[in-house]
Amino acid sequence: MGTSSLVFGYCIIITSLFMAVVFGSNIPTRAFFVFGDSLVDSGNNDFLATSARADTPPYGIDFPTHRPTGRFSNGLNIPDLISQQLGLEPTLPYLSPLLQGEKLLVGANFASAGIGILNDTGFQFLHIIHIYKQLKLFQHYQLRLCAHIGKEAAKKHINNALVLITLGGNDFVNNYYLVPYSARSRQFSLPDYVHYLISEYRPILKVLIISQ
Ligand SMILES: *[C@@H]1O[C@H](CO)[C@@H](O)[C@H](O)[C@H]1NC(C)=O
Numbered sequence: 001m002g003t004s005s006l007v008f009g010y011c012i013i014i015t016s017l018f019m020a021v022v023f024g025s026n027i028p029t030r031a032f033f034v035f036g037d038s039l040v041d042s043g044n045n046d047f048l049a050t051s052a053r054a055d056t057p058p059y060g061i062d063f064p065t066h067r068p069t070g071r072f073s074n075g076l077n078i079p080d081l082i083s084q085q086l087g088l089e090p091t092l093p094y095l096s097p098l099l100q101g102e103k104l105l106v107g108a109n110f111a112s113a114g115i116g117i118l119n120d121t122g123f124q125f126l127h128i129i130h131i132y133k134q135l136k137l138f139q140h141y142q143l144r145l146c147a148h149i150g151k152e153a154a155k156k157h158i159n160n161a162l163v164l165i166t167l168g169g170n171d172f173v174n175n176y177y178l179v180p181y182s183a184r185s186r187q188f189s190l191p192d193y194v195h196y197l198i199s200e201y202r203p204i205l206k207v208l209i210i211s212q
Helices: 003-014 078-086 101-106 131-149 151-159 169-177 183-187 190-210
Strands: 018-022 032-036 107-109 162-167
Touching: 032 078, 032 131, 078 162, 101 107, 101 131, 131 151, 131 190, 162 190, 169 183, 169 190, 183 190
Parallel strands: 032 107, 032 162
Antiparallel strands: 018 162
């Protein structure tokens, strides 16, 4: 295993700066939807042709199976801990073939390591699921849920869901600081870059809110 993949995982774990948790109303059986980067990717990138992956030890050494799962963690990740606290099953990666039938009711994890707020963040990792694509997949998910439990029930289930979005660290790590002479760092001073990121985060949150 290359040292670079370890460093990669470590960097994005400590630097995801934008995190928001939005709670729906309190009903006992609720879905959980996860969007974002490696801090919350529970294995989607394992299904993609990308170098941003956590499929080799020591990832997963403290997971119940002691094997890498695609999580950028030695064990459970943040979504797992939230699911556990709420008494829910862990959400499956959206690309997992296991996510079908009744499992759809648990929710889905759309996160993909390497992505950021900006569409060009993470370009070096090739095929990853950028945030607007994650939101598109969320639409596909909703159609599948409608087909499974009917339109009204699906709408209710989605409106009552818990949503976690963890995004923004990679816009610094992989698109500003650690990319020598990056276009973004030549284009923006740090304070201006922060304002730019916030202005680009706003429409993402709007799309997420109207798509629920
Ligand atoms: C990023 O991509 C999405 C979807 O393709 C697009 O709607 C959006 O305008 C793009 N953002 C920027 C800043 O180019």
